[in-house]
Amino acid sequence: MSISLDALLAILAMAAATMACRLAGLVLPTPLIGTGRLARAFDAMPVAILSAILAPLLLTRGPADALAGAVVILAATRLPMIAVIALGVGAAAAARAWLCARPVSGLPCARRSRARRD
Amino acid sequence: MIEQEASAPPTEFRDGLVATLPAIVAAVPFAVLLGALSGDRGVSVAEMGLMSALVFAGASQFVALDGWGVPPVWWLLGLTALVVNLRHALMSASLVRHLGAFPRWGRVLALLFMVDEAWAFAEARAATRRLTPAFYAGMVVLFYPSWVLATLAGALAGSLIEDPAALGLDFAFIAIFVVLVAGFRHRPRFFAVVAASVGASVLTDLLLPGAWSIMAGAGAGMLVAAFGPAGGEGRA
Known part of the structure; x- marks a missing residue:
């Protein structure tokens, strides 16, 4: 129930690095973005970032996750978010239980990290 | 872009609270797991609590536990957190354009609490x-x-708790993000941006596992948006 100096230093270093990333946008000269190419790039940022987070998780973590991902994508424009979440969690649990019991040739069933989440 | 008027603050507050409820339900098991792993890695309860309170970034905290030595090497852990959380710099740059209604200190505070879900x-x-x-x-x-x-x-x-991933709980975040991406589908160049981002991120993930795939995919998507053909699907 104590905090060692080494641990404190490490936690502060992690916090400083994370805070620096989170505050980085403040030093951006926002008025310069205006219109044109730069504005188009910025407008595309949410979609570009989210797609880049999702794609490796859905396409390189084995057939079970790809299958559950397909279910989620098909449901995304048709159902309310809470239903898509329930469907996604259910599909992932089922597909992993089913496909990971008998791995498909050569494909890692779950190279997924336990959690790349926050 | 349609700019609806904001509602009264209590309504706005409630909307924000409700929006994140599913993400909270899904995040809690991972936080419990993170805490449970900490003992094995030689991290005390107080240290783990302090880390969650100051860093507040799940992915980098899991990675930190993996690399936690006895004693922990501060610069290595700081550098790792920087790489894993580099995506927050992009998110921050994008989000800051929408913080016009915030006082200056409010912007700083908002960005310090910006996790993936809140940003999205x-x-x-x-x-x-x-x-x-x-x-x-x-x-x-x-x-x-x-x-x-x-x-x-x-x-x-x-x-x-057993591995929350076995229960499919990590797909709650995936589902949330997919629904949010789908919400942008009427934007111009949507499919071109998605295609570029998916291609670049998957390729990078295969060549260089780790956090770089997000930066590569985001960069590719933004380049296509900037230099690709104007117009396209959806309304301008």
């Missing part, structure tokens, strides 16, 4: 209405303490 919900909100401090506060007010307290609970109780 804020962007989705800003696409249709003005992003208000009350909405943002609603997103954070429950998410942050539940992350910190659940980490502490896990550290105190140990392995109460």
Whole structure:
């Protein structure tokens, strides 16, 4: 129930690095973005970032996750978010239980990290 | 872009709170797991609680536990957190354009509490209405303490919980993000941006596992948006 100096230093270093990333946008000269190419790039940022987070998780973590991902994508424009979440969690649990019991040739069933989440 | 008027602050606050509820329900088991793992890695309960409170970034905290030595090497852990959380710099750059209704200190505070989920919900909100401090506060007010307290609970109780991924709980985040991406599908160049981002991120992930795939995919998507043909599907 104590905090060692080494641990404190490490936690502060992690916090400083994370805070620096989170505050980085403040030093951006926002008025310069205006219109044109730069504005188009910025407008595309949410979609570009989210797609880049999702794609490796859905396409390189084995057939079970790809299958559950397909279910989620098909449901995304048709159902309310809470239903898509329930469907996604259910599909992932089922597909992993089913496909990971008998791995498909050569494909890692779950190279997924336990959690790349926050 | 449709700019609806913001509602009264209590309504905005409630909207923010409700938006993040599913994400909180899904995040808590991972926080408990994170806490449960900390004991094995030689991280004390107090240290783990402090880390969750100050860093508040799940992915980098899991990675940190993996690389936690005895004693921990501060610069290595700091550098790792920087790489894993580099995506937050991009998110921050994008989000800051929507913080016009925030006082200056409010912007700083909002960005310090910006986790992936809060960022994504804020962007989705800003696409249709003005992003208000009350909405943002609603997103954070429950998410942050539940992350910190659940980490502490896990550290105190140990392995109460089996791998949340076996239960498919990580797909709650995936589902949330997919729905939010789909919400942007009428934007011009949507499919070109998605295709570029998917291609670049998957390729990078295969060549260089780790956090770089997000930066590569985001960069490719933004380049296509900037230099690709104007117009395209959806309304301008």
